[in-house]
Amino acid sequence: MIYDTIVIGGGPAGMTAAIKAKETCEKAKILIIDRNKKLxxxxxxxxNGRCNIANSALDLSSYHSCNEFFPYQIINTESYKKLKEFFMDLGVAIYDDGGYLYPQSMQASTVVWALSDRIKHLGIEIHTTEEAESVEPTDEMYGIVTDCAEYTARTVVAAPGSAAAPKLGGTESVYRLLENTDIRTIAPHPALCRLKTREDTSDLAGVRARCRVSLLCDGDVYDSESGEIQFADGWLSGIAVFNLSMQCIDLLNDGRTPVVEVTLVPEMDEDDVLGYLRKFRDSNPDRRLEAMSNGLVNEKIARFIINRLELKSVTAARLTDEELDRMVFEIKHMRFEISGHGGYDESQAACGGIDTRQLRPDSMEADGYKGLYVAGEYADVTGKCGGYNIMWAVMTGMRAGEAAGKRLTHDKNK
Ligand SMILES: Cc1cc2nc3c(=O)[nH]c(=O)nc-3n(C[C@H](O)[C@H](O)[C@H](O)COP(=O)(O)OP(=O)(O)OC[C@H]3O[C@@H](n4cnc5c(N)ncnc54)[C@H](O)[C@@H]3O)c2cc1C
Incomplete structure (x- = not known):
């Protein structure tokens, strides 16, 4: 069976690509293949079921890629406007919650429904529960071998996502899909996942704290994030930690020892904390040390700090100035050596994938492979939490789909 475009993967990247290809070339015969039962x-x-579609705040730390500037050739203020228009056209009104974009309904199902309905309306064919195994370049066409059929396509959009979240369709086999081409893959690893501490943190289990977290290694600060940290038995998690996980795992994979530094009470600097503790000591000399630091931080954290610093004093009055300084340092620079990370089963995304140095940013077409496009998380671009990944998937799906549609229109008019 010959198709004009075969889209591998029916996530946001693949669904957008199929819609754009068909809208650009009305006569195109398009097929979406997905290994899941539903797109x-x-x-x-x-x-959390609300679908954070995009984010309007953008800086050089928003995306992680071996090709550092590539993501920003696609994601910019213009693309943010285009994405909003795309969803409005599908009937999904957008709610902007301080730069975090959601469907007005606050339901992810609204987005899936709108994309699926447009796909049906456009007459795009869908094969679910079918897995593409390889893409074989042939004369000006591509052979697609799946677990149950073989197809030929004039253009292909490879949008199978990543290995992350296997229960939702993620699979490591995606990285073998293009192995019959010369297109390189950057070795993948989990991203946006929790981090394992070398130290036993069972005493902190269940604590959540507002803080600033920084990723340190050999004296350098790699990244910093503000937000909530969650402590578990031997693990750090929460959005701020997830956002540091990408670089942290790179460091671990390089055999280095990354450290996560937790800065508690982020709105107070060290002098403010010292001032508070001194005042506490003067006004509450008989109260216990736990109570003293509990005035600023969670009770379990207060006890953890006292144990870590091996403070012998029991009451505030007996605390020396030197001990007070150490307590301040611990509140502002609580450090944990990282020894591991969560797996794909608990990751929200994966780093690595198709090397973007072989992709054209205007079309997502692979160099040397006319009509073969890559979209979404399959490319070596991973965003932080907060809408960056869906925005990447939709915008690259848009570019790939439009480029495929234009190529088909051009070929049909020849
Ligand atoms: C729990 C969770 C919460 C998240 N929350 C957010 C959020 O709020 N905002 C945000 O921006 N990002 C979020 N993400 C990340 C985001 O979901 C992904 O980055 C995004 O879905 C990637 O889109 P995609 O189309 O590239 O890939 P996917 O959505 O993964 O879709 C790829 C599709 O391809 C199919 N497939 C794979 N291999 C094959 C094959 N060989 N043949 C056929 N089909 C195949 C899969 O079944 C899948 O349906 C979250 C992720 C998780 C796991």
Whole structure:
């Protein structure tokens, strides 16, 4: 069977690409193949079921890629406007919650439904529960071998996502899909996941704290994030930690020893904390040390600090100035050596994938492979939490789909 475009993967990238290809070339015969039973399975689970579609705040730390500037050739203020228009056209009104974009309904299902309905309306064919195994370049065409059929396509959009979240369709086999081409893959690893501490943190289990977290290694600060940290038995998690996980795992994979520094009470500097503790000591000399630091931090953290510093004094009055300084330092620079990380089963995304140095940013077409496009998380671009990944998937799907549609229109008019 010959198709004009075969889209591998029915996530936000693949669904957008199929829609754009068909809208650009009305006569095109398009097929979406997905190994799941339904399209958009991962999308349903995003943003705790609310689907954080995009984010208007952008800086050089928003995306992680071996090709550092590539993501920003696609994601910019213009793309943010285009994405909003795309969803408005699908009938999904957008709610902007301080730069975090959601569907007005606050339901991920609204987004999946709108994309699926447009796909049906456009007459795009869908094969679910079918897995593409390889893409074989042939004369000006591509052979697609799946677990149950073989197809030929004039253009292909490879949008199978990543290995992250296997229960939602993620699979490590995606990285073998293009192995019959010369397109390189950057070795993948989990991203947006929790981090394992070398130290036993069972005494902190269950604590959540507002803080600033920084990733340190050999004296350098790699990244910093503000937000909530969650402590578990031997693990650090929470959005701020997830955002540091990408670089942290790179460091671990390089055999280095990354450290996560937790800065508690972020709105107070060290002098403010010292001032508070001194005042406490003067006004409450008989109270216990736990009570003293509990005035600023969670009770379990207060006890953890006292144990870590091996403070022998029991009451505030007996605390020496030197001990007071150490307590301040611990509150502002609580450090944990990182020894591991969560797996794909608990990751929200994966780093690595198709090397973007072989992709054209205007079309997502692979160099040397006319009509073969890559979209979404399959490319070596991973965003932080907060809408960056869906925004990347949709915008690259848009570019790939439009480029495929234009190529087909051009070929049909020849
Ligand atoms: C729990 C969770 C919450 C998240 N929340 C957010 C959020 O709020 N905001 C945000 O921006 N990002 C979020 N993400 C990340 C975001 O969901 C992904 O980055 C995004 O879905 C990637 O889109 P995609 O189309 O590239 O890939 P996917 O959505 O993964 O879709 C790829 C599709 O391809 C199919 N597939 C894979 N291999 C094959 C094959 N060989 N043949 C056929 N089909 C195949 C899969 O079944 C899948 O349906 C979250 C992720 C998770 C796991």
């Amino acid at each position: 958009g399975k991962k999308l349903y689970a995003t943003g």
